Amino acid sequence: MALSLTQTLVFGFTLFIVTKAGNILMAPYSHCINSHMINLEILSWYLSENGHNVTLLVPEPYRGPYVSFDIQDTNIQVLRFKDPSSVDRATPKLGRCEGFDSLDSFRRMDVNGMRMTEHSTSFKATSDLFADNATLTTLIRSRFQVVITDYFWLCGYAVAAYLKIPLVTVQMLPGAHVMQIPDLYPAISFTPDNYEAISDNMSFFERVRNAWQLFVLRPLQRKYVDWIFYPRFHKIMLEHGFSDPDPNNVFNNITLGFMNSDFLFDYPGPVYSDMLFIGGFFNQWVSKPKKPLYKNVMGVIESSDENGIIVVSFGSMLLDYEVKWAKAFADAFARLPHKVIWRYPQLNTPPLNLGQNTLLMEWLPQPYLLSHPKVKLFISHCGAGAAYESIFHGVPVLGIPLAGDQPANCKKLSDRLFVGKCVDISTLTSETLFAAIQGLLHNSTIRSNARRVSQIFKERVTAHGPNILRSINSVLAEGGAHYLHPKTREMVWYQKYLIDLIVVVFAGVAVLSSTFYYCLCSSPESKSQKKVD
Known part of the structure; x- marks a missing residue:
């Protein structure tokens, strides 16, 4: 892959950052050819070029990489798990994503339908992987130190929990950190939902619309889809002896989150300490196309x-x-x-x-x-x-x-x-x-x-690459980055939103008001006033 002078200088700088090669398992969103998968191929290449050992965990039909560099020239390995749906095909290969392939079908796409598709494909991949004992044995013997996966690819979460190693996710949608900080609702007055074409300077009705999306509709959509698929994931986890078979805990146990966002492009707003913003990292690489x-x-x-x-x-x-x-x-x-x-x-x-x-x-x-x-x-x-x-x-x-x-x-x-x-x-x-x-x-x-x-x-x-390397090196050296983990992810809802505190305050005010009223009504002046009346 031919690099520009700027990119070459960046690589020259980042070579001094890596001190010890890590053993990294990369689990891309790989049920079909898509930009999310290609971005994780780019990240795999970058980590490999900077000294790490990277293994791509993909279904059997995968015939990548689908980017313009030769995987044979890197230290990237490919581990394929069996895909029963491809057994009858003479030359199985990964196809294009179905369902949203025409212009009109894209226009009809909704967020709930997208999440249903994500969970459905993730569940199928998870089922296929955990039915492949040979691949599971290879995963255990390979002694991986960290799993990096697409934020929407739940198969990667399950693998990290199964291997009991840290999990790093990559959220590909710009501005999606808003959806991942659902407990900071005061910020919805100036932080728009990343699926809504509104700015951070919202009118009253736009704030109502944004609040409805982030506070009501998105959580209900997530709960609905989770209600359908989480029992299926729970069954797989029980069958394979997960130490914690609760899907909610497995899918919330994120060590570090790379966000494909940048505040030059996205609206400024609150973030968590375990988020690293790398918007544009995947889109800076330019290579000369091949003949013809x-x-x-x-x-x-x-x-x-x-x-x-x-x-x-x-x-x-x-x-x-x-x-x-x-x-x-x-x-x-x-x-x-x-x-x-x-x-x-x-x-x-x-x-x-x-x-x-x-x-x-x-x-x-x-x-x-x-x-x-x-x-x-x-x-x-x-x-x-x-x-x-x-x-x-x-x-x-x-x-x-x-x-x-x-x-x-x-x-x-x-x-x-x-x-x-x-x-x-x-x-x-x-x-x-x-x-x-x-x-x-x-x-x-x-x-x-x-x-x-x-x-x-x-x-x-240019700063994103070195920041990625430093973060991954830190996770590898420390076996995680738990000091970045915000406590709010573990709190129950009434603690998170201070409902218990609000109840105590209101109860206290009610008791004080009642006591004051009782004392006022029981005072001698009040009784004598009643006699005069």
Whole structure:
């Protein structure tokens, strides 16, 4: 993987941080090919390059890595557990994520459905892993010192509890620390839910909406899904002799949490001491794409004039634009004087109205393209990776968010950093898209802001790698980081919210008030007053 000069200097500095190689088990969210899994591949590579022994724990169909570096050139091992669903396939391989693969299906996605999917896939992976005795034996014999897993991949939590070693989680969603600090509810007046497109300067009704989401709806959704799946996890834990078979304790026993957030992008707010913010770490790496991909990309770049290039991508999971959306996009792009490089997975069925200025590609070397000075605009769904890459490389963004955290990310790009604009997909037409593109391309203020924010962000991101290494080294050396663990995670709800204190205070006030009233009514003056009356 070819690195820039800045990245090389960062590596040179971090080499002095590692003093002893650790034995690390990495458990990515790996039921399908997705950005969360790719990010943990990047983290595995980084830790390995800096002296640690890293093993990826993945299901049998995994044929990665899915990033642009060769795993054979690193100290990364791959441990695959059996996946019964792939037994009948001649050449099993990890597929694309199902259920949210078309543009319209993304628009219909809700948070509860996402959590159901996360728990369902996590439970299947956990069941498959703990049914594979050979892999369990290997895990025990390997003497791993720490498990690093995706925050939503409950299989990693179970493995850490089974091996009785520290657990480090990686939360991939920007701003999601808000959901992980549910006991700091006074902060909801200025800390928005990371699924809501509202800022930290909320109106009264936005505060009501935010309070409803964080205080009522999110906890109820979590409880509902946990009520369905936790008994199943409990059964697995009982069968395999967990020292603590309570899923609530297992899934809350986090030693350290890496947060893919940065307060340049996210709204400032309260955090826990066991959280380390590393927003943008996964999106700073740029490598030259392999041939013939490089040849195709360079052909477009070299043939572009002073108008430059527009890059269009809606993430790795989108597989189908549907005819109406493909036509609207193609119409707008064809009217532009710019070259357009569009990630379009359906190469066998291109839009009939595709312009000659538009190149369709099944997969894009997105970081490489965004780092090129000829790229003038990035049209994106505003997923976390896309948002951070655009900020890092200083490219203005036209956001067309679909679901999940994307509307909130787009809101922050447009209203907090002033490096882009958002377009509502429900009202999108070829005309509105063309007008939005033209407006951004001719907005010198947004271009200037994008360059300024990029410089600030690059300085912040260079510190994330060394901070990660120091934190992991500390966990390895001490067998955890329990001194960072906030007591609030262990407190019962009435202690956490001071309900017991409030009850005592109100009871005391009630007793004092009653006593005062009784004494007042029983005084001689009060009795004589009654006789006069």
